[in-house]
Amino acid sequence: MAPCDEKRFIIDVSGNYFSGEMSADAAGIVASLFAQCDLANRYGNDKLINQYHWLRDFAIQHAESNLIMRAID
Incomplete structure (x- = not known):
């Protein structure tokens, strides 16, 4: 899941003090990882x-992996 847009998005995650700008693709990965984590913990x-874990492994190879990992950490 990712926004269908070429612009960059400012992502703020107050729970881990992350604030950064990333592509729609990276923002979608972050949102998907948070959703997957919540569902996995819940059920x-x-x-x-x-x-x-599959999506996280994919994210590690992404061009913006450093931002993604900081956002979900």
């Missing part, structure tokens, strides 16, 4: 947990 389903 403890192995499939949801595996999907979170």
